[in-house]
Amino acid sequence: MHEWALAEAIIYTVTEIAEREKFKEVTRVDVKVGELQQVDLETIKFALTQLRRGKLEKTEFRIEPIKAKLKCRICEHVWNFDKNKLEEEVAEAIHFVPEVAHSFIKCPSCGAQDFEFVEGRRMYIESVSGVK
């Protein structure tokens, strides 16, 4: 599962932040996950509890999805990403490398493939709290 690779990335990054902030213990981590990547949130949560150690032993991980919004650079139309409109193979490719959406998705209004991801493309760590 490639969710494990992403969970591992979160653990490494939070560990580094905890060192930098001199936290004795990390209490809570807020992660936002863009829906474009169709990451399975339960799998990420499970992977996080399996991979954590040290200062992250008791951390509460809050993971929230963000709707993926696309905007056409040609006609400025904005629309929501809908996985269900895609073939399974295409959805899988976008799951691994979301930018390949540019090979498969067209602006529903004008047909252009020159669009940007306004929201919901990536995963990011919104906040890390802990006790010093």
Next chain:
Amino acid sequence: MQDPRIKVIEHRLSKVNNIIAVSSGKGGVGKSVIASLLALLLAKKGYRVGLMDLDFTSPSTHLILGAKGLFPQEKEGIVPPTFENIKFMSIVYFSKDKALSLRGQDFSDSFIEILAITKWDKLDYLILDMPPGINDATLDVIRYIKKVKFIIVTTSSILSLSTAKKLIDALNILNIEIIGVIENMKSEQTHTIMEKLDGAKTKFLGEIPFDPKLERCFGKPQMILTTKVSRELEKIVDKILT
């Protein structure tokens, strides 16, 4: 708002001993041919080799090697498939060889994504086939892969050499190691490139002749290894390895 993928990249590449970007500045000088052959030659010598095609818009190493019907394995990340003893990674697994035009940030995002999830494990050499130009891919490789070294390819044309020199200057300013320069598709017996490079303080690695038979070997890795191009590149490889 930290992107957790950045931090994991160094861990993913921690067991890769040498990372070599085959780059040029000018397009169409033979980077993809040389990167593919370099991977084949190193694998033939028994090294553990990976090849990553970073030309997302016009990937070609899969065509040169004839790597068809491959897909990475999903295993706590993705494991690149092995082809001719080369761990091979290309955007074509995901773009399915459809057109893919990416603007700057989208290029960076896909580059970071692939580096963050690909499990190369132990490698002696990871070869990167760079797209033409000194732009997104070059800057991102330098930014995210600290231990990268460059091989620069040029033709005998001064048009190609002048961009190669700019690339050399840019890399020197950033203190990035340049293994050397290869002159490719040579058709005349002159030493112009070697002489003109003199001022650039960069090692001249050797020349590879223009070989009209090369094209018909594409897709057949064992045949490519029998070409003149391969024989000359092998001499260069032996020089680099010592």
